[in-house]
Amino acid sequence: MRQSVTSRVRAAFAVDRRIFALAFARLADGIGNSFLIIVIPLYVASDVVTGETFGLEEAMVIGIILSLYGLLNSLLQPFTGRLSDSRGARKRFIVIGLAGLATTNFLYLFAGSYLSLVVIRALQGVSVAFIVPASVALINELATAGHRGGSMGIYNTFRLVGFGAGPVAAGAVVAAGPYELSLGTPSFTVSGFEMAFLIATVTALVSLAMVSVLISDPERTKATAGGSPSIRITDPRGDNLLNPVITLGIVTLFMMIGIALFATLQNEVNAKLDQGSTWFGLQFAAFIFAQIALQTPVGGASDRIGRRPFILWGMVLLIPTTLAQGVVTTPETMFVARLGQGIAGAMVFAPGLALAGDLAPEGESGTTLSVLTMAFGFGIAIGPLVSGFLVGFGFIVPFAFASLLALVGVVLVATQVDETLDAAVADRPSLAE
Template identity: 65%
Template sequence: MRRVVDRLVAPFAVDRRVLALAGARMADGIGNSFLIIVIPLYVTSGTVGGTAFGLGDSTIIGLILSLFGFLNSSFQPFTGRLSDRLGRRKPFILVGLAGLALTNAAYVFAETYVSLLVVRGLQGVSVAFIIPTSVALVNELATAGDRGGNMGVYNTFRLIGFGAGPAVAGAVVNLGPYALPGKVTISGFDAAFYIATITATTSYVLVTVLVSDSESTVANAGADLSIPIRDRSGTNLLDPVFTLGVASLFMATSIALFATIQPEVNARLEQGATWFGLQFAAFIIAQVTLQTPIGRACDLYGRRPFIVAGMVFLIPTTLIQGFITSSVVMFLARLFQGIAAAMVFAPSLALAGDLAGEGESGSKLAVLTMAFGYGIAAGPLSSGVLVRFGFAVPFVFGTVLAALGSILVYTQVEETLEPTAAVPVFGSD
């Protein structure tokens, strides 16, 4: 099996373990994103009973889905720091994947609102074991010369899985029930939960067989793991990793504004659900297409130029969405917003990885992954509240955040990589 992986890894120019980990995250991403579509359908199907705490279906659905993000982001700094202290990444990833597989299977027996909340909450905690340690492991298996490319490949595979799940989840539910050998029949919902369980289990097997910790991680366990807010070097006011975390929070909030206001978008553009789905997918298409080439480019030309340019490009691509009246133009705006985010994400992780000392990757990179997770949770909540004051208001809010993030990155983050080609890029020193 290792020889097969070695042949597959050659075109990507990354460590074999990075590609295996990326494939594992793609598999669990398919199953996890399945649930974003399936859980709302499950709640409204009439199958779920018990007390709803006096809340309507839409509120319960929002609570169930947001609980995952809140717990996931909240626990990441602790799991990242603990993995640094122990000098191990792989055991944490396996614990998270095992928890994800078990909780996916538990949905089959979750027939009350309380049980759904408990299962989804446990999933959030499980994934908190996976995200910071996976990114830290990618960072430690890379070098300064190829860190951006490794981060790009990892994120590309992860996003492919995240984008593929919702595309087929609804069909799996609607085509049920399914007749199995032995006159066994399972519902479309149970089939979706079993598929999610299988993908998480597949990820567990891939990591077990093909992924190992970096030797340097074990050797440097227990380093100084504090995350300062002020810049210790005295060069700038704020610590660069903390600054990148704030910028990631602002960026994620801006890009997540779109998801919650589907009825308002469709009404304004006089379009149906198909157009909205295409517009939503445009962002992911840009991410999947550009993460790897941008990651490799930042290995050649530096991290900071891409991060600054991406944050600046995020300003107009977010603002214009509040004033668009054409479905086609909205699709293009989302596509360009995805390009802006792709210019920020992999280079930011690579720059934070450059700054992380030996044995600190889990703690340092968890700042960015936690901030991004909080932003993805805050964006839909913000747009749901602000859209009542006018369609453009959420996007103006996101534009202000993007502008603040641009200023922070431009003034507080220095380049960590000596460019191999002196190409003047916007925002470079």
């Protein structure tokens, strides 16, 4: 009998079915959550939203609404990750976060003022802060040491598929409204915005149902609960100056700054390359295309070859692919540069999480991995600010600055991070205080 594609992938990576269930669940909520990236700015700019702006311009209000989510999400992750360690409960935290996400998605239907949107988006940031550290910690604990990279790659691939699919459909859903819905005899009309918020709510509920039914915490997670985990900045083993987990967090921050700075330069890129918004959309998406295609195979390869080589050479590749974006002269070469940057990111993401997972002491995956997930979020938030400030000094300047950060990242990985694959199944010294 022929095996299904899913069965062959599971056999190749020896992946626990709960990892696939969690990956599918994050795909579902990723679609709904990324919907809002497109819908919220359109909603704020519509006639539906009114009220006090406290003297701020509409563009600034949109910026605050969008940035609050990422800021609160990133700031709270170390606390929620540590709390999930001390409670020994990953599933409970994911369920709380998804319930909060579904509720806040639904509340957008009743939000008619700028202040209400700010409050709802802030609550969404808090909700996602419960989901992310607990999810990656659960993946880390469900995966065997020799299959951790492949498991992280599968999880990230599905999450990115959901994140990438949402914005593609969101604009079409809003534009196609209003919709006539019928529940038997009564029927009612919903606007394009209301339909988008309903879809986001349903996807979060689907994810919540999948986690509730298909996911369970490993017994060893419960057995190691009750401690007070924390991360030292210096390497407790004395092999290097910095704790390798902290080093990976810094490297992730630098990498994401370089990747995220492209988002706010649409006008400058289009003018320089004499291109339209369609080309910019393709260039922006090229990074995600590479991530989706390579996360799983690269993660699996890091289980065989090692984590450190992929992280190191990924950061090396990040230098020219980032700098090239400041000097290219055609839309096609910008697309290639962004694709190369996506390849570099794929070489760092899953192996980096796997290496940090290898180093995480029993029961402290949430605390350890939250260093990387927090850095990821802060990089996405800082990148656009950096590019907005530096582009005034010249188009190449933000890309050159990000390339310099990547170079520093290469030095940090080369000097402060050791290979963990061979020792992953052996006893290791705690990285916690």
